[in-house]
Amino acid sequence: MSTLRGVGIGQGVATGPVVRMGEALPAPEKQTSTIGADAERIRARDAVADVASELQERADAAGGAAQDVLEAQAMIAEDPSLQDEIDARLDEGSTAEWAVHDAFAGFRTTLEAVGGYLGERAADLDDIAQRVLARLQGVSAPGVPDPGHPFVLVARGLAPADTALLNLDQVLALITSDGGPTSHTAILARAKGIVAIVGVVDAASLADGQTVIVDAAAGSVNDAPTAAEVQGVAERLAAREAEDAAPPEPGALADGTAVNLLANLGKPGDAADAVARGAEGVGLFRTEFLFLSSAQAPTIEQQRAAYIELLAAFEGKKVVVRLLDAGADKPLAFLNDAHEENPALGLRGLRALRASEDILREQLTALAEADAATAADLWVMAPMVTTVEETEYFTTLAKDYGLKTTGVMVEVPASALLADQVLLHADFASIGTNDLTQYTMAADRLLGSVASFQDPWHPAVLRLVREVGEAGARRGKPVGICGEAAADPLLAVVLIGLGATSLSMAPAALADVRRMIATHTLDDAKRIAAAALDTSDADAAREAARSAAQR
Template sequence: MSSHVDAPVTTDPDTTDTVPARTVFTGTPVVAGVAYAPVIRPGKRPDVPDAASSAVVDDAERVAEGERFTASAARVADRLRARASAATGVAAEVLSATAGLAQDRGWTGTVGKLIVAGSTAETAVATASAQFVDMFTTLGGVMAERVTDLRDVRDRVIADLSGVPEPGVPQPDRPSVLCADDLAPADTAGLDPAMVRGLVTRLGGPTSHTAIIARQLGIPCVVAVDGLDRVPVGTRILVDGGAGEITVEPDPDQARDLERQHARHAAEIARWNGPGTTADGVPVAILANVQDGISARKASTAPVEGIGLFRTELAFLDRATEPTVDEQTAIYREVLEAFPGGKVVIRTLDAGSDKPLQFADQGVEANPALGVRGLRIATGSPGLLTHQLDAIAAAAAATGESPWVMAPMVATAAEARDFAALCRDRGLTPGVMVEVPAAALLAPAILAEVDFVSIGTNDLTQYTMAADRMSSELAALTDPWQPAVLRLIEMVGRAGGDANKPVGVCGEAAADPVLACVLVGLGVTSLSGAPTSSATVGARLADADLAHCRAAAAAALATADPIAAREAAAAALSG
């Protein structure tokens, strides 16, 4: 953080601390853009009971107390499911997963035991949540991502039990910037981009659920901003999502001028309508990440050529039983029909770890992030994969489309070979995700078995850097600009070029317009991200020829940290 004490100070009326005007806070950039507006913050969370001071419920009332908790948890889950039904893309997925957490068997079972032992429902919810928060934090990795979600569910259930409104983000009556320590996906998914112009959090990382949803909404976003809690509500701040800077009470004329410049730039970008090519005509497919038929139809109105990642988890999450082949077929048909004749890449079930299946009990894993998830679930539940492939093949036959299918969490050439055989038996085009460093290192052998690969930069970065992507302290490590991650992508891109097979990127890195140029310079042939980012990425690529993309890639690879990589790539592209 840097500060310039050359103007009046801003003082929080509830504290003696002050934040000098023109103070600049820095964090990790997530979504480029400029916003200048007053700060708002999430509403007050309910008081969490202290187990030590809680009254003991009489024996005769404990059954009724348990029923009171069950009813509250069900109401919270139903409200979250309703919001999931109205949302699209990642927002729908995370809301559905959070709804499932409200009725998770492990958590609700622990609450129930505490109530039987004499705790009130409110105290039991607080105590059980604390136990699970400790467990998730100890496990780390993607399980640690559930901490924010669980605390959000805890607060919603306690609020329901107490008869007070559920906590959440206020609905501003004027354009504002939302600042918070952290935000649950349930809060972020409901934001109105017309009124919430910027998003800044003290915690989180560039690939957290909050960051991903911010990209989907197109809201300028910066995370891991230390000292943010010192900025009072109502203070006007300038958010520069591209630079990762927040300026407190900037010069109003300069701030409004930056806003106008950004608006003009955004209007120019909005005129881009594809197809994706570099300035010298090298084709680069610009694709969309979608979640279901609704999000696919919405994506079809954006300047994208197809779907580079159809996450199929939404059909499975929050289900007590596995969806039938016919049920799955109907879901896949909707997505295929949204892009007739276009490219559609379907990822098979990527469950496990932070996305547990109610109908597939995988037991307790010491480290779920490195456990049975993605394709590995097929080892213990082979019917899940074959049923899904049968449904995709049926949807393809019914629509006359030719979807590509890829498996997540592949680590060996043998896994790729076995998956490819299952796909080819059904007339499907097989591919795999490159999310594990081993898959990048073995890219030539894996590409010999499949027809394409797609790099999931979120997990690839997390596994390469051994850093929890939800940790604000490690946000710099989970930055996809890390040169170590770029080197692995270079290996995959080179292997794809040698084999003359497509190499896509479907992680959040594909939404960064400058990084998109670097990825193309590394050999990536398609970029798939939130539909809202397609025009920004496409327009930036249209201004850079392949030689400049390769120069930017080489410049980034020659650095040793993400900040230097960004600066070197930007300089090479402008040269």
């Protein structure tokens, strides 16, 4: 027996036979067309349009975080610049297959050179190109295999289009050799509740048909389990099913300390699933869905209707709404379409809203009107707040519109280090661990080449969280966590030990986090957090916390 290691997503466990992902289609040979450029152009455009349509259909079916990812892929497929590159090669006499292959490869190289959000999207081009080539060749696109029985899927990486629609009755678990805790695969696996381990370096050693145990809680793959170990997995699964069948209790530590467990939502339609899974409210409602699909800002009436739909689903419960967080990976022509060399450090979040204050004021108006029409406990926060002055500006303006509870997102080291002063003006702080990690580690969270730096377990990030937690305790102000870190059950315990009073996550992660925190007291959480802090890197912090939790 040997044990393979990676980063586990959640606390699940599974066992079953390995089925490996199929190999990619081979690159087509460069050949001269025998049917002419116009006919090849029709073939290419029809194939691209079919793939874009398929991706959009998958997006509509998937919903949630997966919908955003797949819609972005559909838009990439039909990018006019990419189409121009294909046409240029067709005009030179090449076949549609070669034109698509070479244009996508060239576009990929260009995006990688740009870096940032576009650099990360370069990886998505491979999946799109494969799908278009398959259409042109009349074959099935490489994707998730269907062996006719439940299996553990092993792949180098998994395209968003495949992850989003995995058949959970067949795919028992997912093992990838690539990716980290904030990769698309990890995010979508967490959102769907898939047992997954990413970044398993030796995953290629696993063979088709080989029985394995995938233990996300331990971040391990047992590649030769005994019969007793397989039986142990069955017992763990039965215990988890029994716990999941019971009505969910409010989040609390073993000593009775309450910790609100909230949901991250991307649109009102996601509310029902969150409520069914025991969400005690909403810790992050992203309002971008109203803006990203429009050529102009939505009206106050359109916004108000969406906010009322959301708030009505959480009567009497806390709902934290984040104002439009545009810029960086979400540019909007009507807000800020100016080219920026490094948009992650540019005009985004509150900065962009302040520069277009009419959009900010319209959003505040719609939220205030929705609040007056419903019985939820509405909290409103501004994204990407960096300074104390920005905090005072936003909270003063929001209260002028009648919004009672106003706070800020802490996503940059500056606001974390000044949290004591920030919380003089804000009613609460919510830590976005994805961006806080990005800016602390100087590693674009959407760029695969620096994914190893994008780990919220890093002690530098944890120390900034502690700064905010301690400031909240001194000021008597709540401090929430709404980044991906809150969905990691062990890290959730650490975050509580650092001063977090609420945790918000993908609804599918609520059960595991609820179970984990219920096994530790507040003193335990502080002790485990101290162990993680007293290390020098993310891996050491994770292992120190795991050892401390076992003690």
